[in-house]
Amino acid sequence: MLSGHRAGVARGLLAPVLVALAVTVVIPQALAQESASAPHGIANPDVHRVLVIPVNLRGRAPVIVDRKQIAQALFGATASVASRYRALSYGALQFAGSQGDVTAPVTLGEPADICNAGLRALAGEAKAALTQRGIAYGAYRHFVFVVPADIPCWWIGVGDIYSDDVWVKATTAKALQHELGHNLGMNHALRWQGGQADAGDFMGSGPAGLNAPHVVVMGWLDNHPGKVVDLTQAADVTLETLEAPPEISALPKVAIVHPAGGNTYYLSYRAATPDDKLPDEFTRGLNVHIFNDFRYSGNGWTYFVAGLSDGAVYRDGPMVIKQLSHVAGRSVTFHIGFDGAGQAMPAGPPPAQAETLQSRASEKCVDLPGGQTRDGTPAIQYDCHGGPNQQWRIDYAAPTTGTRIVSRLSGKCLGIDSGSGSPVVQSRCTDSPNQLWMREVVIDGSILRNVASGLCLDVPGASRANGAKLIAWTCNGGINQTWRYQWPRMPPNAD
Numbered sequence: 001m002l003s004g005h006r007a008g009v010a011r012g013l014l015a016p017v018l019v020a021l022a023v024t025v026v027i028p029q030a031l032a033q034e035s036a037s038a039p040h041g042i043a044n045p046d047v048h049r050v051l052v053i054p055v056n057l058r059g060r061a062p063v064i065v066d067r068k069q070i071a072q073a074l075f076g077a078t079a080s081v082a083s084r085y086r087a088l089s090y091g092a093l094q095f096a097g098s099q100g101d102v103t104a105p106v107t108l109g110e111p112a113d114i115c116n117a118g119l120r121a122l123a124g125e126a127k128a129a130l131t132q133r134g135i136a137y138g139a140y141r142h143f144v145f146v147v148p149a150d151i152p153c154w155w156i157g158v159g160d161i162y163s164d165d166v167w168v169k170a171t172t173a174k175a176l177q178h179e180l181g182h183n184l185g186m187n188h189a190l191r192w193q194g195g196q197a198d199a200g201d202f203m204g205s206g207p208a209g210l211n212a213p214h215v216v217v218m219g220w221l222d223n224h225p226g227k228v229v230d231l232t233q234a235a236d237v238t239l240e241t242l243e244a245p246p247e248i249s250a251l252p253k254v255a256i257v258h259p260a261g262g263n264t265y266y267l268s269y270r271a272a273t274p275d276d277k278l279p280d281e282f283t284r285g286l287n288v289h290i291f292n293d294f295r296y297s298g299n300g301w302t303y304f305v306a307g308l309s310d311g312a313v314y315r316d317g318p319m320v321i322k323q324l325s326h327v328a329g330r331s332v333t334f335h336i337g338f339d340g341a342g343q344a345m346p347a348g349p350p351p352a353q354a355e356t357l358q359s360r361a362s363e364k365c366v367d368l369p370g371g372q373t374r375d376g377t378p379a380i381q382y383d384c385h386g387g388p389n390q391q392w393r394i395d396y397a398a399p400t401t402g403t404r405i406v407s408r409l410s411g412k413c414l415g416i417d418s419g420s421g422s423p424v425v426q427s428r429c430t431d432s433p434n435q436l437w438m439r440e441v442v443i444d445g446s447i448l449r450n451v452a453s454g455l456c457l458d459v460p461g462a463s464r465a466n467g468a469k470l471i472a473w474t475c476n477g478g479i480n481q482t483w484r485y486q487w488p489r490m491p492p493n494a495d
């Protein structure tokens, strides 16, 4: 059944998907104490070489190339991309390389639409420049283009899902492991509620680990029989931690359940490590994830639904899971049955829909009331439903000038007409500064600063009311000025 997840996926049939990381958290390197010893019993690890290509853009400050730092972040004995993937894959995946895999910088002209489609043009030109220099890059599995930090893109890094290119402004292990994870076929790890990131997975907001759906779908347990089990009947089940070496016990690590209703559940248990001090909700009991998709699909987001504790119950339709006990850092035991009474599942609202712009204060979405398309319609907040009047395309108007916020319903742009406290309204897009916004990434979201006025998109008084009109207000970094944008599943040029 598990091999079925991966069989039949033809490489090359699926278009690469660009996905970006907008996390600014810095990981203290001193915390990392992973073992650098040889992996357990893997005779033929999958070795991935990485070529790092600094790309200077004419007219911008040169990229600072610190070969030693880059080599440490990618290949160092601890706290590196290589050390983390080696641990997560139980030795099956090896990133290999050295300072010699960082090329001298390539200098190019800045392509149009640098933040999106221009990235591919840039990659092609950079590779052509390497060929001219006589550098053979055929042996490499991944290409990391280090781009100037001042290009006007909201992301820190972007990675192709399934293809082999990565673009980063920062060469931290955190940025690189996330973007290379996209190359390996993983998409983002979210929470079911609110569109927040899964803190137990670095495809979410975690520092060093991956969740059970990702470990399973990457195939890293395929060579360890009995570590992934399907549950179809009532049983008491004990799982060891995902982090434990798979050969030290006969316990499974991941249980997969398909209750009636269409969701596929992945049940697992996690142990904190020096490199990843997981939040309590991951280590006190059963981790419940939903993952309905598979690798390379480009839309296979994983969802953390719940972290149970002893005695806690989780239900979905006929499925009833009750956690019986746990031994911190070692194992969790639960009972599963299939005679539940069909409660609504899972608890809470569904995940945020693509292209919604959601307030961190109210968790409501930017909305055009009643689907009105006329000029001057004020934007409101409303319960997120992902309908066309809540879908917004974030467009880069031109380098350095900010982004448009364009309604999918009306094709019009959000802007302001006057000063502080004025409503935010839609009107025909003109690229005038009152319709352009600088998107500045902060922890857990971003602020949207109007280019003309310097004012920020704001939920007045942090209202939680449906229908509250949005305004522009002096930027203060408040949670009622913090927004989450759920990126579309495909890049703007491909959808």
Ligand SMILES: [Zn+2]
Residues within 6 Å of the ligand: 019, 020, 021, 159, 178, 179, 182, 188
């Ligand atoms: Zn990403």
